[in-house]
Amino acid sequence: EVQLVQSGAEVKKPGESLKISCEASGYPFTAYWIGWVRQTPEKGLEWMGIIYPDDSDTRYSPSFQGQVTISVDRSIRTAYLQWSSLKASDTAIYYCARARSVYDSPGVFAYWGQGTLVTVSS
Amino acid sequence: DIQMTQSPSTLSASAGDSVTITCRANQTIDPWLAWYQQKPGKAPNLLIKRASILDDGVPTRFSGSGSGTEFTLTISSLQPDDFATYYCQQYDNYYPGTFGQGTKVELK
Numbered sequence: 730e731v732q733l734v735q736s737g738a739e740v741k742k743p744g745e746s747l748k749i750s751c752e753a754s755g756y757p758f759t760a761y762w763i764g765w766v767r768q769t770p771e772k773g774l775e776w777m778g779i780i781y782p783d784d785s786d787t788r789y790s791p792s793f794q795g796q797v798t799i800s801v802d803r804s805i806r807t808a809y810l811q812w813s814s815l816k817a818s819d820t821a822i823y824y825c826a827r828a829r830s831v832y833d834s835p836g837v838f839a840y841w842g843q844g845t846l847v848t849v850s851s
Numbered sequence: 852d853i854q855m856t857q858s859p860s861t862l863s864a865s866a867g868d869s870v871t872i873t874c875r876a877n878q879t880i881d882p883w884l885a886w887y888q889q890k891p892g893k894a895p896n897l898l899i900k901r902a903s904i905l906d907d908g909v910p911t912r913f914s915g916s917g918s919g920t921e922f923t924l925t926i927s928s929l930q931p932d933d934f935a936t937y938y939c940q941q942y943d944n945y946y947p948g949t950f951g952q953g954t955k956v957e958l959k
Binding site for chain 2: 774776789790824839844
């Protein structure tokens with residue numbers, strides 16, 4: 730069974746750094762792109778970027794390029810989303826997700842993590 | 852950037868009704884269009900990909916159609932479990948995806 734299990738909720742102050750995780754199981758980790766999606770009440774769902782664990786090839790949405798870093802650790806089957814300096818506007822739920830099949834486009838998501846709530850407040 | 856516009860934002864309907872949600876793109880995206888259902892506190896659930904292909908296990912009362920820049924999601928005979936928010940998404944291999952703003956289907 731494919732599972733994406735995300736790290737728990739975080740409360741941070743503006744300017745702090747943060748790295749949240751998404752641990753994958755139930756499939757060959759390096760064979761599928763993993764994506765990240767942000768959700769806020771104001772903007773809804775936003776596609777942030779995707780990474781191919783086999784070679785760490787990463788594609789960012791222009792809106793998130795330079796704002797976050799997506800990475801993987803193949804040894805522990807985990808993808809990460811990282812900020813170096815958080816802003817209040819980063820407050821959101823963040824989901825990791827994966828396509829159903831290697832024959833699907835990597836950017837359409839059939840499997841989702843449970844979401845990680847990130848709250849940034851002074 | 853590709854922009855996606857959904858309509859309506861809210862749709863009031865009764866169980867048993869047939870409803871249609873429209874999604875328009877500002878450029879041709881055919882056939883790279885997906886539809887998701889999301890319930891409060893849960894991750895989105897993929898319903899349809901490539902504009903009209905039902906994802907695994909999705910009931911056949913859901914259907915998708917369209918081409919070019921205009922696409923529709925139809926739910927025939929709404930069930931109580933279908934009251935939720937629906938999002939369209941354009942996607943393409945390796946190109947950043949974009950979601951629509953969502954359509955809430957609520958009980959009339």
